[in-house]
Amino acid sequence: MALESLKDIVKKIARSTTVDKALVEEVVRDIQRALLKADVNVRQVKEISDAIKKRALSEDVLPTFNVREHIIRIVYEELMRGIGEGLEIPLKKAKIMLVGLQGSGKTTTAAKLAKYFKDKGMKTGVIAADTWRPAAYEQLKQLAESYGIGFYGEKENKDAVEIARNGLKALKDYDMIIIDTAGRHALEEELIDEMIEIAKATQPDYKLLVLDAAIGQLASRQAKAFHDAIGINGIIITKFDGTAKGGGALSAAREIGIPIAFIGTGEKVEDFERFDPAGFVSRLLG
Ligand code: GDP
Numbered sequence: 662m663a664l665e666s667l668k669d670i671v672k673k674i675a676r677s678t679t680v681d682k683a684l685v686e687e688v689v690r691d692i693q694r695a696l697l698k699a700d701v702n703v704r705q706v707k708e709i710s711d712a713i714k715k716r717a718l719s720e721d722v723l724p725t726f727n728v729r730e731h732i733i734r735i736v737y738e739e740l741m742r743g744i745g746e747g748l749e750i751p752l753k754k755a756k757i758m759l760v761g762l763q764g765s766g767k768t769t770t771a772a773k774l775a776k777y778f779k780d781k782g783m784k785t786g787v788i789a790a791d792t793w794r795p796a797a798y799e800q801l802k803q804l805a806e807s808y809g810i811g812f813y814g815e816k817e818n819k820d821a822v823e824i825a826r827n828g829l830k831a832l833k834d835y836d837m838i839i840i841d842t843a844g845r846h847a848l849e850e851e852l853i854d855e856m857i858e859i860a861k862a863t864q865p866d867y868k869l870l871v872l873d874a875a876i877g878q879l880a881s882r883q884a885k886a887f888h889d890a891i892g893i894n895g896i897i898i899t900k901f902d903g904t905a906k907g908g909g910a911l912s913a914a915r916e917i918g919i920p921i922a923f924i925g926t927g928e929k930v931e932d933f934e935r936f937d938p939a940g941f942v943s944r945l946l947g
Contacts, residue, residue, distance in 0.1 A: 670695075670946065674729040685717045688732060695946045699908030700877040705915055712739045740942055744914045747936035748895040748922035752781050756829070756838045756863055759897075760856055760887055761871030763844035766899035766925055768797045770871050771841040772804035773925060773933035774897075778837040779810055786811025786835040788828030790821040790859060793843035801841055804930060811835055822858045829863055840865065848883070853890045860891055869895045869922060872913060874905035884913035893917065899925035902932065906945050 670691045677684050689710045696706045713735055722731040750757070757774065761767045771787050779785040787805050789812070791797035798814050805812035813828035825840055832838050842859055845852045860868060870893045872880055887893055898910040901924045914921050921936040 671729060671733065674732050677728050680717055680722060680728050680731060682718060684728075685714055685732070688717075689714050692736060692946065696908060699906035699945045700912070701908035701945070702878065702881055702912035702916070705912050709739045709742075712742075736946075737938070737942055740911070740945070741938050742915065743918045744911075744920050746920075746938050748920040749935075750867060750895075750922065752778070752783060754836050755866040756840065757867045757869060758840045758842060758860060758863060758865035759869055759871055760842055760891065760893070761844050762848070762873075762883065763794060763846055765844060765871045765873045767791070767844055767871045768794075768800050768841050769804075769928065769930070770897055770899060770923075770925055770933075771801060771839050772808065772810070772930050774923070775805065775810040775837070775839050776808050776930050777923075777933055779808065783836040784811070784834070785837040785839070786813065786828075786832040788825055788832065788838065788840045789814030790825045790828065791841050791843040792819045792821045792824065793845065797841065797843075808930060821855055822862050825859045826862045848886045848890065856891050867894045868892060869897050870919075871897045871899060872910050874898050874900045874907050874910055875903055877905065877909040878912070880909035880913035881916040884917050884919070888917045888919065893919050895920055895922035897921075897923045897925065898936075902926045907941060908945055911941070911945065 670688055674688060693706055693710050716735045717732050759767050759771055775785045775787050787801055787810060789798045789801045798816050802812050802814060811832055813831045815824050818824055840863060868891055870884060870887050896914050896919055898907055924934050924936055926932040
């Protein structure tokens with residue numbers, strides 16, 4: 662019978678008292694199936710399953726661990742290989758620049774991030790430097806105002822670099838500044854140039870890529886293109902409340918070796934969480 666979820670996989674291992682080849686192969690097959698279904702990149706699924714097979718059989722079960730814990734630990738470590746436990750942004754003065762394709766949820770995420778840091782007691786402001794999507798200015802302004810977040814924008818100005826620069830001056834007394842930037846439907850040269858110029862002008866401490874969980878397998882290519890263009894420090898996955906299990910986003914993070922920082926779980930500003938690797942893995946396999 663095909664196993665459907667991590668719970669079933671765990672149950673199966675739990676009945677075993679020894680790690681033998683047949684058990685490992687069976688478990689790996691189940692995990693492979695789950696990862697592919699969750700949109701993890703095929704090449705990575707192969708790498709991950711080879712590593713699990715090899716390690717599960719060759720490494721000793723730690724004295725305080727049972728077989729189940731031994732295998733789960735390896736599965737978890739292999740899935741998170743190269744991207745660690747998630748990006749933690751310390752609560753000190755910083756500038757965050759958000760980048761991503763149009764519709765990925767950047768503007769919403771700017772407000773979510775701002776509220777997140779405001780709730781931690783920081784004086785937080787946002788800069789509306791998305792001059793491409795006409796509604797972005799009003800959207801961010803309204804969200805900022807309703808949550809008591811500082812706002813800077815210039816409605817009539819199309820020069821995003823200038824707005825970003827002016828925004829930093831206007832918000833100089835703020836602890837945490839979040840810069841929303843324009844997206845396009847694809848990563849065009851003009852967009853790349855603008856991102857580079859905004860980054861140069863604002864010197865952000867973090868450049869976070871906003872990725873829609875629903876783009877699945879396309880996530881890796883998109884993340885790589887953004888990373889090559891401006892160098893990303895972290896990823897925010899949006900629309901995690903949908904049906905997507907986030908395997909595409911995980912592949913993207915592993916592909917470029919960049920940690921995931923936050924997860925968007927709905928349209929409301931409150932629907933936002935720090936990335937939790939354990940929860941992520943159980944959803945991925947579940
Ligand atoms: P931008 O073009 O990247 O600035 O995208 P927006 O912030 O305008 O978001 C595009 C759409 O995605 C809007 O309808 C948002 O409400 C929606 N959205 C953003 N984040 C999430 C999320 O985490 N979950 C869901 N369900 N919708 C989201």
